[in-house]
Amino acid sequence: MSFTLRTMRATDLEQVRAIAIASPESPQWQPSDYAAYLSPENSTYNPALLRTALVAVAPNPNTRTPEEKILAFAAATLLLDGAQNLCQLDSIAVRPETRRQGLGAALLHTVLHWAAQNSARHFSLEVRAGNAPAIRLYQRLGLRPEGRRPSYYTHPEEDALILGTPVTAGTPRTQIGTVFHHENH
Numbered sequence: 001m002s003f004t005l006r007t008m009r010a011t012d013l014e015q016v017r018a019i020a021i022a023s024p025e026s027p028q029w030q031p032s033d034y035a036a037y038l039s040p041e042n043s044t045y046n047p048a049l050l051r052t053a054l055v056a057v058a059p060n061p062n063t064r065t066p067e068e069k070i071l072a073f074a075a076a077t078l079l080l081d082g083a084q085n086l087c088q089l090d091s092i093a094v095r096p097e098t099r100r101q102g103l104g105a106a107l108l109h110t111v112l113h114w115a116a117q118n119s120a121r122h123f124s125l126e127v128r129a130g131n132a133p134a135i136r137l138y139q140r141l142g143l144r145p146e147g148r149r150p151s152y153y154t155h156p157e158e159d160a161l162i163l164g165t166p167v168t169a170g171t172p173r174t175q176i177g178t179v180f181h182h183e184n185h
């Protein structure tokens with residue numbers, strides 16, 4: 001399958017929220033929670049806090065209907081404190097029917113690229129200790145265990161694992177606008 005990554009727009013939110021609802025392992029945000037990621041100009045209020053949100057879009061062979069199908073999304077925050085410059089992955093989810101086709105990895109690579117471009121020195125995230133698919137994905141991209149928050153999650157109660165990696169010149173990178181072609185297994 002092929003897909004392209006671009007920044008998230010307000011018009012994507014209905015599909016993005018549907019993907020989140022179909023992915024109970026991901027945070028269940030209200031529409032207002034997404035707003036901060038859609039307006040980069042918000043960062044002028046606090047230039048040390050940057051946010052990004054990306055979507056993966058399916059190719060649209062029908063040029064007469066401009067509506068795009070959103071396949072997956074990711075959102076991240078970067079705190080430029082001059083020390084660690086920590087980038088955190090706040091959410092990632094892929095449509096259940098298009099999982100295991102490289103979308104999650106492509107989104108993460110691109111978030112890491114954005115983080116590196118914006119002077120991040122470290123990247124980390126929290127994940128349910130029992131979320132094996134996500135943990136596999138993160139480990140495959142080089143993230144390593146950095147801690148554990150007991151009973152961090154509710155409904156159901158579960159520990160959070162903290163996984164992270166330094167952001168270096170060698171961090172795998174892809175850019176917005178790249179067209180991905182994934183060979184199905």
Ligand SMILES: CC(C)(COP(=O)(O)OP(=O)(O)OC[C@H]1O[C@@H](n2cnc3c(N)ncnc32)[C@H](O)[C@@H]1OP(=O)(O)O)[C@@H](O)C(=O)NCCC(=O)NCCS
Nearest residue numbers: 023025093094099100101102103104105127133134136137
């Ligand atoms: C976790 C998630 C984002 C992964 O997205 P994805 O597009 O399916 O992942 P990819 O296809 O890019 O997978 C890349 C690699 O991750 C690992 N992986 C991904 N899903 C896996 C699974 N179900 N079982 C085992 N390994 C898996 C594999 O190593 C895979 O490479 P491979 O397919 O060549 O073996 C997706 O399963 C999802 O949306 N889950 C629900 C929401 C969620 O858990 N978000 C994370 C909250 S912290």
